[in-house]
Amino acid sequence: MLTSTFVRDQWYVAAYADEIGPDLFARTILGEPLVLFRAEDGSPVALADRCVHRRFPLSQSRREGDTVVCGYHGFTYDTTGSCVFVPGQKRIPRTARVASYPVIERDSFIWVWIGDHERADENLIPRAPWLADAAYTTVHGMEPLAARYGLLVDNLLDLSHETYLHGGHIGTPEVAETPITTEVDDEKGIIYVSRHMADAACPPFYAESTGIKGRITRWQDIEYHPPCLYLLHSRIAPAGVLPNADGTDPDAFHVEVVYAITPETEHSTHDFWAVARDFAPDDDTVSDFLRDGNRTVVLQDVAALNVLEQVIAGEAEGYQELSINIDTGGLAARRILARMAADGERVREPA
Ligand code: FES
Numbered sequence: 348m349l350t351s352t353f354v355r356d357q358w359y360v361a362a363y364a365d366e367i368g369p370d371l372f373a374r375t376i377l378g379e380p381l382v383l384f385r386a387e388d389g390s391p392v393a394l395a396d397r398c399v400h401r402r403f404p405l406s407q408s409r410r411e412g413d414t415v416v417c418g419y420h421g422f423t424y425d426t427t428g429s430c431v432f433v434p435g436q437k438r439i440p441r442t443a444r445v446a447s448y449p450v451i452e453r454d455s456f457i458w459v460w461i462g463d464h465e466r467a468d469e470n471l472i473p474r475a476p477w478l479a480d481a482a483y484t485t486v487h488g489m490e491p492l493a494a495r496y497g498l499l500v501d502n503l504l505d506l507s508h509e510t511y512l513h514g515g516h517i518g519t520p521e522v523a524e525t526p527i528t529t530e531v532d533d534e535k536g537i538i539y540v541s542r543h544m545a546d547a548a549c550p551p552f553y554a555e556s557t558g559i560k561g562r563i564t565r566w567q568d569i570e571y572h573p574p575c576l577y578l579l580h581s582r583i584a585p586a587g588v589l590p591n592a593d594g595t596d597p598d599a600f601h602v603e604v605v606y607a608i609t610p611e612t613e614h615s616t617h618d619f620w621a622v623a624r625d626f627a628p629d630d631d632t633v634s635d636f637l638r639d640g641n642r643t644v645v646l647q648d649v650a651a652l653n654v655l656e657q658v659i660a661g662e663a664e665g666y667q668e669l670s671i672n673i674d675t676g677g678l679a680a681r682r683i684l685a686r687m688a689a690d691g692e693r694v695r696e697p698a
């Protein structure tokens with residue numbers, strides 16, 4: 348029997364802020380069906396998407412002011428999930444309520460706490476400030492993945508696959524050739540994986556968006572905040588151009604690639620991706636190119652991981668993978684996720 352790999356008592360990205368409006372919006376997170384909407388004052392609300400009466404999905408019901416009226420027999424819920432009306436009688440049963448979820452809107456995401464409400468401290472939400480920063484221009488999307496979230500974590504922590512899976516887009520030979528350094532902050536539960544290429548071919552993704560001709564200095568600095576948030580700080584500059592001694596870096600192009608990895612079920616995942624850049628801010632051609640390019644790359648990963656999920660489903664118990672140096676970050680992530688799933692304890696201190 349499959350033991351759950353879900354990590355509860357954590358914040359998860361449920362949606363982009365711009366996906367949630369007055370209309371009822373359904374999304375399943377860690378196996379829990381949620382209905383999301385904005386109350387009349389604009390604040391986001393997340394409730395269990397199952398009427399307490401006969402389970403009708405509230406997401407297929409309707410709003411009436413700040414209440415949700417079940418589309419089956421009219422049980423009516425306020426934004427806290429309490430039932431304020433039942434048909435045919437005055438007395439509302441004490442247990443007539445649906446679960447509500449703590450929700451925070453931050454950095455263009457709607458974060459939802461899955462677990463014990465007492466522990467829902469908003470200071471624990473990891474940050475991706477570029478996504479809502481006027482100094483950056485961001486494109487984003489979300490692709491449904493028919494694979495367990497652990498496969499996406501493996502994928503993102505080992506970018507050597509760019510050379511093979513994403514050749515012609517973001518992969519060049521130097522990515523797989525250049526060794527990584529991996530650091531784990533066990534106390535905060537953050538994993539850092541870096542690959543600094545001093546003299547590399549410029550892949551089309553960056554050549555066309557930055558306009559750089561010729562070879563580049565390409566840095567990839569990953570920061571994974573398990574379970575949900577993955578940041579890739581990408582620095583691209585003409586070969587030989589380095590940051591100044593004081594840390595300023597005016598001659599480089601900076602791209603902040605952000606993924607939110609939100610399990611839907613044990614075997615499916617919401618793959619949120621965003622690309623924020625600090626150059627050509629108003630150039631829609633660059634935005635369109637990066638949006639299409641990154642989506643293409645994400646769909647290449649999705650296709651590969653969907654295959655892996657099927658391979659795993661069909662394999663005999665006890666299959667042993669072989670790991671090498673490139674897997675150091677992914678293995679550290681698995682260890683931390685397993686620990687978080689097992690003890691349900693916070694491993695990250697409030698910021
Ligand atoms: S199922 Fe919702 S009111 Fe009956």
Ligand SMILES: [Fe+2]
Nearest residue numbers: 502513644648
């Ligand atoms: Fe990839």
